[in-house]
Amino acid sequence: MESFLKRFFPSVLRKMIEKGMSNEFCVYDSQSLTAFTSSLYIAGLLASLLAGKVTKAIGRQAIMLLGGAMFFAGAAINAGAVNIAMLIIGRMLLGFGVGFTNQE
Numbered sequence: 478m479e480s481f482l483k484r485f486f487p488s489v490l491r492k493m494i495e496k497g498m499s500n501e502f503c504v505y506d507s508q509s510l511t512a513f514t515s516s517l518y519i520a521g522l523l524a525s526l527l528a529g530k531v532t533k534a535i536g537r538q539a540i541m542l543l544g545g546a547m548f549f550a551g552a553a554i555n556a557g558a559v560n561i562a563m564l565i566i567g568r569m570l571l572g573f574g575v576g577f578t579n580q581e
Contacts, residue, residue, distance in 0.1 A: 485561055486510050509561050516565045517572040524576020532580050540577050548574025 482490040489510055524544075532540045551570030558564045 485513075485558075485564060513561065513564055513568065516568040517575070520569040520572025521576040521579075522572075524573040525579055526576075528577050528580045531577070537580065540580055544574045544577030544580075546574075547571075547577065550574075 479490065482493075486509060528540060528544075531543075535543075547570050551567045551572075551574055554563055554567035554570060558567060
């Protein structure tokens with residue numbers, strides 16, 4: 478959305494306007510946009526790798542509650558984000574939440 482890009486990724490929005498593009502994902506040279514996008518997936522991968530051992534140690538119900546709490550915290554941080562660092566931290570918590578609750 479344009480308002481989101483204007484607030485957090487103004488350089489991407491500027492490049493889109495200059496080049497007459499309508500899709501922000503065609504601008505690949507923004508490291509902050511790349512970090513924002515990939516942080517959830519990398520955190521989810523790491524959490525999935527660790528979740529088995531943690532589940533064995535503290536139990537399945539506890540890991541589900543922990544994952545839900547991490548997801549909730551990530552959503553709250555993203556909702557109140559005022560800068561890119563908060564967005565990335567929130568997305569990482571979302572990724573950990575998804576990775577931990579993915580355990581069966």
